[in-house]
Amino acid sequence: MHRAYLKSPAADIQTAIDYLPHAEERLRKEVWQYLQSGSGQGLTSARNRKVFEDVSLMPRPLADVRGGNTRVELFGQSFSHPVILAPLAYQRLFHPDGETASAMAGVAQGGQMVVSSLASQLLETIIEAAGQPLWFQLYWQADRETTLRLVKKALSAGYSAVMFTVDAPVKQAAIALPKDVSAVNLEAPIALADATGASVVFDGWMKQAPGWDDLMWLRDQITVPLIIKGILHPADAEHAVSLGCDAVVVSNHGGRVLDGVPGSLQLLPDISRAISGKAKVLFDSGVRNGQDVFKALALGADAVMVGRPYIWGLASGGALGVAHVIRLMRDELEMTMALSGAKDLTAIRSGTYVYQA
Incomplete structure (x- = not known):
């Protein structure tokens, strides 16, 4: 029997990670493993967290x-805080309301959501x-x-920016999906290119992967902001911006693609310096609380x-659970800002509030 969803935050939930056991006990084992697993031995997933833990905060009392506020403007839209819901596939695996619940919660909390190509509900x-x-x-x-047909479908539905994920060139489900969950916005599953007598990797998967x-070409097809997700090398960030991209997401896909790469936070300062003033820099991978948000901003x-x-x-409580996670992170961010003496996001980026080991 399915355990009932939370109708209000449980008393033991004080941080986002406190939702973890509540989610695990409400999901089938294979779904939980799909959500939590990283690639390979999980080295990158572990490294993402260690890098955050190795960054120290510097309190500045009497400021x-x-x-103060956490407001940010991105691509002509104003948000109450800088916490964006990352694109995650097949959200009806985790709750019947799927992506709609996440979207409603994100907007209700004054933020933004990025909807996956592999969403389990219609874009509209x-x-x-x-x-x-x-x-x-x-x-x-x-x-x-x-x-292009997929992009035009999204733009026709009212999506205002395109985030092109480039570190997982061909993405398919790493789980056997139930009959009622699928990537409903795609025309058909992507077929593996024929690699008979050749390398499955080079002449199969990568034969149909995108290049520079x-x-x-994509930049020429659309007029909305184009964001490139999955960049770790400063030279790649500079090249993407030179081609007209409006933002770069420093990301290792949460450790789910190539195991053994650096933690995203390790590369963030170099990439930020490389494209400073030319494009926006977004960060992804390993964020668990508002202090992590502060460190990435700094x-x-x-x-x-x-x-x-x-x-x-x-998974624990539908839209209510998502909204609560965002609120907890925003509260933690505000408290970290206050104790560090940073009044707004501009102050965080211009001051010296963290130290990397």
């Missing part, structure tokens, strides 16, 4: 932070629930024509994306 349904323009995350669809020329991010923690909230 006047009255009237999700944005209608949100009541405001959301951002659309794009996976390459094996060829330009199919990819495809990025240039090291060069304009906004921070959170993934698994809001799904813990979704």
Whole structure:
């Protein structure tokens, strides 16, 4: 029998990570493993957390932070805080209300959500629930024509920015999906290119993966902001911006693609310096609380994306759980700012509030 969803935050939930056991006991074992697992031995997933833990905060007492705020403006939209809900696939695996619950919660808390190409609900349904323009995350669809049809579908539905994920060139479900859950916005599952007698990797998967020329082509096809997700090398960030991209997401996909790469936070300062003033810098991978958000902002991010923690909230209590996770992180961010003497996000980025080991 399915355990009932929380109708209000449980007394033991004081931080986002406190939702973890509540989510685990409400999900099937294989779904929980799909959500939590990293690639390989999980080295990158562990490294993401260690890098955050190795960054120290520097308190600055006696600072006047009255009237402080966490407001941020991104691509013509104003948000109450810099915590963005990252694109996660198949959210009806975690709660019947799926992506619509996450979108409603994100907007209700004054923030933004990025909807996955692999969403389990129609793009139109999700944005209608949100009541405001959301951002659309794009996976390459094996060829330009199919990819463009998907992008146009999102733009026609009212999505106001495209986040092109490039570190997982061909993405498929790593779990056997139940019959009532699928990537409903895609035309058909992406077929593996024929690699008979050749390398499955180089002549199969990578034969249909996008390249820099495809990025240039995509930039020419759309007028909305184009954000590139999955960049770790400063030279790649600079190249993407030179091709007209409006933002870069410093991300290792939460440790779910190539195991053994650096923690995203390690590369954030270098990438921020490389494209400073030319494009926005977003951060993703390993964020678990408001202090993590503060650290990423202090090291060069304009906004921070959170993934698994809001799904813990979704799995535990639907939209209410997601909204509570966001609120907890925002409260933690505000408290960290206040005790560090940073009145707003500009102050965080311009001051010396953290030290990397």
